[in-house]
Amino acid sequence: MMLEFPAVRGIQAGREYYVAMCPLSIVHKLFLFTDAALDPTLRAQRQLNRGRLPEMVRYLVENRDSYVFSALTASIDGEAKFTPTEGANGQLGVLRVPMASRIIINDGQHRQAAIQAALAEAPELGDETIAVVLFHDRGLERCQQMFADLNRYAVRPSRSLSVLYDHRDDQALLAKLVLSQLPEMAELVEMERSSLSPRSKPLFTLSAIYTATAALLSDLEIEGSEERAAAAARFWGKVASQFPQWEEVRRGELTAGAVRDGFIHSHGVVLHALGRVGNALLKRKPEKQDRLNRLASLDWRREAPIWDGRAIVAGRLAKNHQSVILTANVIKSHFGLALTAEEQTLEDAFGREARAA
Structure with missing residues (x-):
């Protein structure tokens, strides 16, 4: 018996390889995954991390009209x-693989497992296809080298x-909507990198704004993305007004x-802490934001003992998490806000350690 794949033939490193389309309904039946219980030296892939699968399955099932899964890569061990x-x-044709041959996944075992699980919830996905890049190689050593090469430059x-x-x-949409309403603050945000070099011009990263804004609006009964973004923009606008250095950077007067x-005050830990404090203010009464x-x-100098x-x-x-809460505790105490049970527990532990030092 033969497996037949309509395929495109190419050449890499002097070897033929093939790109085929495989129905999702048979992906889990065609490609082997070596036993995770085996010694790593006898496997050609990493162990399957089943903790990753629920999120991948949810992504497939909830985005049936827009999901994107990249190609699987596999080796044909046999004829x-x-x-x-x-x-x-000579480029288009049919690839025939005897059933006796093994097709071993080099890259994409989590996609394969997620597809199998998603089909149980959404069988209609089975008629769709995924690209498979097939190399004709024999032996464990070559498969292991392919895995290493495929992941060598993955970033x-x-x-x-x-x-x-x-x-x-x-x-993510909310964080970007907030910045669209705060164009002057947006000028200070690094949109691509999640860390800032000493010479970088921005003060904040988009990831820090994302995290801080999520903390600010957590569990708040504000309906609608526009209303939530407006509430967050008002908050961050008031915060920015308290730190003249931010505006001086924007005008080029400070680096x-x-x-x-x-x-x-421009570092991620403080932005996150400010988001927590703002959440406490908004849960009481929005007008209490005048406490900002x-x-x-507060003494925001890096060397200030309170930090x-x-x-x-x-x-x-x-x-x-601990640093964010302990930083927020200082601000909440300065505002005269009560600490939550978790915040008080960490504050008490911090006090005991400080006295013991």
Whole structure:
């Protein structure tokens, strides 16, 4: 028995390879995945991380009209024959693979597993196809080398760039909508990178604005994206008015590097903390945002003792859940806001450690 694939033939490194279209309904039946229980030296792929699958399955099922899955890459371990179609310059044809041959996935095992799971929820996806790049190679060593080569230069996009190009995530859309209403602040935002070099001109990253705005609007009963964006824009506008250095950077009177070196108020940990504080204000009464006028009276210098062990840990800006809460605690206390149970627990632990030091 033969498997037959309409395919396009190409050449890489002097070897033939083929690009075929495979129905989603048979992807899980055709391609092998080596047993994760095997020693890594006897496998040609990473272990399947099943924790990744629910999100991938949800993406497929919820975006049936717009999902995109990149090609699988597999090796044919056994016989295979390509028969060109007449008049196609030898490039188009049919690839025939005996059932006795093995087709082993080199890249895409999580996509394969997600497709199989998604078909249980949306069987109609089975009639759609995915591209498969097939190499005719034999042996474990070659398969392992292919896996290493395929992943050698793989680089995930920065968080900021992912937010910028994401048109499905409501929080990403909201962050961009907020900045569209704050054009002067938007001038200070790095849209592509999620880290800032000492000489970079922006003060903030888009990923930091995304995280801080999500914290600001968490669990707030504000209906509609326009209304939520307007509430966030009002908040960040008031915050910006308390930090004259931000405007001085925008006008070119100060460098962004000098502000980041000397003050902490433009760093991600503080923006996130401000988002938490703003959330507490908005949950009480929006008009209580006048307390934001007290921001300017806090000592935002990097070396100020109040930030040591909170935003600053071992001389460096920290960005973890505990640092965000401990930083927010200082601001909330300065505003006369009560701490939540979690915030008070962390504050008590911080106090005990400080007394013991």
